[in-house]
Amino acid sequence: MLQYQGKAVFKAIAIGKLKIVQHREVTAVTKSGTPAEEEQKYLAAKAKAKEQIHNLYQSTLQSVGEKNAEIFEVHALMLEDEDLHDAIVSKIREGIAAEIAVEDSGFETAQIFAAMEDEYMRARSVDIMDVCRRVVDNILGREEKTIRLEEPSILYSSDFTPSEVVNLDKSKVLGFITILGSTNSHTAILARTLALPSVVNMRENLDMQYDGKMCVLNGITGEIFIDPDKTTLEKYEKLQAELAEAKIRQEAVRGKKSITQDGEKIAVYCNIGGVKDCEKVIENDGEGVGLFRSEFLFLESKDYPTENTQFEVYKQIASMMGDKLAIIRTMDIGADKQADYFHLPKEENPALGYRSIRICFDRPEIMHTQLRAIYRASHYGNVAAMIPMIIAVEEVLWVKEIAKKVREELKQEGIPFNAEMQIGIMIETPAAAICSDLLAEHVDFFSIGSNDLTQYTLAVDRQNEMLEKIADTHHKALLRLIEMVVKNAHKANIWAGICGELAADLSLTEFFVGIGIDELSVSPPYVLPLREKICNLTAKNCKIKKYL
Ligand code: PEP
Numbered sequence: 094m095l096q097y098q099g100k101a102v103f104k105a106i107a108i109g110k111l112k113i114v115q116h117r118e119v120t121a122v123t124k125s126g127t128p129a130e131e132e133q134k135y136l137a138a139k140a141k142a143k144e145q146i147h148n149l150y151q152s153t154l155q156s157v158g159e160k161n162a163e164i165f166e167v168h169a170l171m172l173e174d175e176d177l178h179d180a181i182v183s184k185i186r187e188g189i190a191a192e193i194a195v196e197d198s199g200f201e202t203a204q205i206f207a208a209m210e211d212e213y214m215r216a217r218s219v220d221i222m223d224v225c226r227r228v229v230d231n232i233l234g235r236e237e238k239t240i241r242l243e244e245p246s247i248l249y250s251s252d253f254t255p256s257e258v259v260n261l262d263k264s265k266v267l268g269f270i271t272i273l274g275s276t277n278s279h280t281a282i283l284a285r286t287l288a289l290p291s292v293v294n295m296r297e298n299l300d301m302q303y304d305g306k307m308c309v310l311n312g313i314t315g316e317i318f319i320d321p322d323k324t325t326l327e328k329y330e331k332l333q334a335e336l337a338e339a340k341i342r343q344e345a346v347r348g349k350k351s352i353t354q355d356g357e358k359i360a361v362y363c364n365i366g367g368v369k370d371c372e373k374v375i376e377n378d379g380e381g382v383g384l385f386r387s388e389f390l391f392l393e394s395k396d397y398p399t400e401n402t403q404f405e406v407y408k409q410i411a412s413m414m415g416d417k418l419a420i421i422r423t424m425d426i427g428a429d430k431q432a433d434y435f436h437l438p439k440e441e442n443p444a445l446g447y448r449s450i451r452i453c454f455d456r457p458e459i460m461h462t463q464l465r466a467i468y469r470a471s472h473y474g475n476v477a478a479m480i481p482m483i484i485a486v487e488e489v490l491w492v493k494e495i496a497k498k499v500r501e502e503l504k505q506e507g508i509p510f511n512a513e514m515q516i517g518i519m520i521e522t523p524a525a526a527i528c529s530d531l532l533a534e535h536v537d538f539f540s541i542g543s544n545d546l547t548q549y550t551l552a553v554d555r556q557n558e559m560l561e562k563i564a565d566t567h568h569k570a571l572l573r574l575i576e577m578v579v580k581n582a583h584k585a586n587i588w589a590g591i592c593g594e595l596a597a598d599l600s601l602t603e604f605f606v607g608i609g610i611d612e613l614s615v616s617p618p619y620v621l622p623l624r625e626k627i628c629n630l631t632a633k634n635c636k637i638k639k640y641l
């Protein structure tokens with residue numbers, strides 16, 4: 094049995110025969126004509142490619158929707174790219190055959206993309222290759238390449254282009270593995286939409302002797318087993334069957350409320366990092382946004398995002414979520430999230446350092462601008478604001494003072510906003526948890542940031558891989574703090590939720606329901622599994638003592 098590790102793309106298991114797909118050999122030089130003739134060949138092939146891409150766009154639109162069809166809009170733009178075109182034409186005019194000029198220029202451009210810092214841009218290099226390969230095929234009069242499969246198989250190749258993936262006979266593809274590629278590539282995006290178990294970036298060249306061998310692909314962990322032994326095979330067959338059953342059960346709670354057998358309703362919200370993620374919230378039946386990490390907006394910018402830039406983003410989120418609550422967390426820059434233009438000093442202990450509200454104290458304009466943008470967006474949906482990294486009542490009072498000033502300003506300026514907008518805080522420091530009785534008097538809700546609360550309670554740096562084993566998220570200290578926070582919230586008649594990763598830990602759902610948690614905010618794919626779990630519990634029977 095051979096075992097490899099790649100990057101998991103779509104969380105499912107595939108078991109079946111491995112099919113090694115070899116990509117076409119390097120283009121053979123055909124008899125070339127004069128530069129003028131070669132240029133004509135290239136232009137005709139390019140025009141044909143344009144038509145083919147348009148057709149692919151249309152068929153993808155029909156089969157898997159607009160979002161996935163966008164891939165071919167990107168291809169159409171790449172085909173028209175002036176720099177690429179100029180490079181090809183100049184090579185042809187130097188006497189190089191059209192197909193070689195296209196292939197070489199495509200390769201050079203793809204290399205530029207592959208070296209880019211941004212992961213999304215890096216992932217575009219395969220698209221350039223795909224587009225150029227199409228033009229080359231047209232020049233040489235080669236048929237569009239489709240991967241033919243005799244029987245259901247797990248495909249393995251250096252990489253698959255989006256064109257190959259959309260043309261696959263889906264009834265025969267059990268999953269795919271690539272040697273290269275990133276989880277951000279269009280191929281990976283398509284695999285997720287098509288719900289194809291897949292692992293990319295396995296970084297191991299298999300030779301043809303493995304073609305047809307039995308293979309297990311674990312799209313949850315990224316593990317790949319070739320020629321698995323009996324125990325491994327049985328283990329994964331069982332897991333595959335369990336996953337299929339769980340999926341059926343989870344689908345049954347789609348569109349339903351997250352409510353226990355004895356009628357306790359828990360809001361199951363989602364954590365998001367940008368506007369695009371709202372689609373995932375809707376797709377996965379999330380009941381709202383429990384945490385929008387607004388600092389991503391700051392991290393993507395070259396300078397402090399203006400009030401209007403922020404407003405547009407928050408407004409879009411508010412509108413997309415409609416009546417559903419969308420909690421916008423004020424920026425949490427600092428520690429592991431650094432933006433150059435903040436010019437933050439280098440620190441010995443960044444996690445215990447200059448971060449979020451602590452920066453805002455010295456630069457109040459950041460908080461003021463952000464609260465203005467959030468208040469303005471509150472007119473377009475059901476928006477709330479949430480402040481991270483709180484350790485003291487004074488900080489809350491300071492923020493509320495700014496919020497009051499913002500409301501007065503907007504009123505004077507005649508700008509509509511929701512004057513009743515909830516303002517909550519994150520409980521992610523032991524100080525905030527221990528003083529939650531005092532803090533509860535000044536806010537509308539608590540959201541427990543269990544990621545940081547674990548880090549600060551256990552003195553375990555969340556960035557330090559060596560400490561992963563001792564970062565025990567079931568530690569009684571942490572669970573006791575959580576119980577205390579929820580109790581204090583309820584004493585003050587406010588609601589309390591959890592938006593750290595712990596919210597999705599199904600082995601703790603009984604505990605959370607037992608202590609009366611009001612909301613759990615998780616990554617979109619966890620909504621249905623969590624709802625299913627909640628729906629099967631009876632709150633009054635949930636035992637909490639054993640956790641404390
Ligand atoms: C947390 O700390 O649990 C949290 C949700 O915030 P972040 O992970 O962004 O620090």
Ligand code: MG
Pocket residue numbers: 481521542544545
């Ligand atoms: Mg945090």
